[in-house]
Amino acid sequence: MNDLVKQFLPMFIETARDRLKKAEALAISNETKALADELHAFAGEAGVLGLFSLAARARDAETFARSLKPNYAGPDCQEHVEQLSLLVAELTPQS
Amino acid sequence: MSEQVKAQPLPRRSKRVLVVDDSPLVLVTVRHLLESVGLEVEVAESPFDFEPTQGLEPDLILMDVNMPQFYGDDMVSFFKEELGLRMPIFLHSTLSDEQLEVRRASCGAEGFVGKAHGPMKLLETVQRALGWREPI
Numbered sequence: 001m002n003d004l005v006k007q008f009l010p011m012f013i014e015t016a017r018d019r020l021k022k023a024e025a026l027a028i029s030n031e032t033k034a035l036a037d038e039l040h041a042f043a044g045e046a047g048v049l050g051l052f053s054l055a056a057r058a059r060d061a062e063t064f065a066r067s068l069k070p071n072y073a074g075p076d077c078q079e080h081v082e083q084l085s086l087l088v089a090e091l092t093p094q095s
Numbered sequence: 096m097s098e099q100v101k102a103q104p105l106p107r108r109s110k111r112v113l114v115v116d117d118s119p120l121v122l123v124t125v126r127h128l129l130e131s132v133g134l135e136v137e138v139a140e141s142p143f144d145f146e147p148t149q150g151l152e153p154d155l156i157l158m159d160v161n162m163p164q165f166y167g168d169d170m171v172s173f174f175k176e177e178l179g180l181r182m183p184i185f186l187h188s189t190l191s192d193e194q195l196e197v198r199r200a201s202c203g204a205e206g207f208v209g210k211a212h213g214p215m216k217l218l219e220t221v222q223r224a225l226g227w228r229e230p231i
Contacts, residue, residue, distance in 0.1 A: 002214075004124060004127065004128060004214050007127065008120070008123065008124050008127070011120055011123070012120060015118075015119075015120045037161065040161055040189050041117075041118055041161075041189075043189045043210070043211070044118065044121060044159075044188070044189035044210040045118055045120045045121055045124075047189060047209070047210035047211040047212070047213060048120075048121050048124050048125065048210050048213075048214060048217070049124060049213075049214070050213040050214050050215075052211070052213060055189075055210070055211050056211070059189065059211065062189075
């Protein structure tokens with residue numbers, strides 16, 4: 001784990017949880033553009049820290065959300081968000 | 096006996112980088128990264144928070160692209176055409192390299208670096224843009 005990840009992981013996890021909570025609500029309410037923007041921001045934050053696989057998964061989810069009609073997210077979007085939430089949970093240090 | 100005057104090296108100002116990004120997490124991370132190699136870093140959550148002061152202009156600007164209310168590449172055009180800023184501006188975004196190259200060429204930015212490439216690539220790009228011969 002590099003120094004940057006060590007130092008900023010708690011802030012990343014907190015921000016990621018907020019973003020994914022918001023993304024989940026946006027997927028349920030079929031706001032695909034806002035959902036894609038949220039996933040885009042999430043991917044950027046993961047990338048800047050060097051969390052490459054997480055960033056790539058978020059980018060895939062964003063691409064998927066952008067491929068949808070403007071007002072229909074559907075269950076697959078929620079599935080993407082759930083997968084990302086699981087990956088973030090795996091990053092959380094166990095107490 | 097004449098006193099010999101030794102030439103003193105002029106104090107060298109640290110290079111200054113302005114980072115514009117709407118994500119507070121990206122701002123603190125990039126600030127930490129760039130300061131770790133001796134750069135001075137100024138951050139702004141919005142390009143409108145930045146007021147260029149004569150003599151204190153950054154040597155390089157890193158500009159996010161997707162921000163609420165505006166696109167960073169539009170701001171690059173504004174900085175260059177309306178404010179007359181001459182320092183290099185690099186786009187720093189989650190977009191793919193292909194998308195970034197199109198936007199870079201269109202707005203007149205000097206370069207870009209994808210967030211997906213991680214912190215070391217960002218550091219290397221910044222150091223090269225500032226003319227460091229051997230980036231750390």
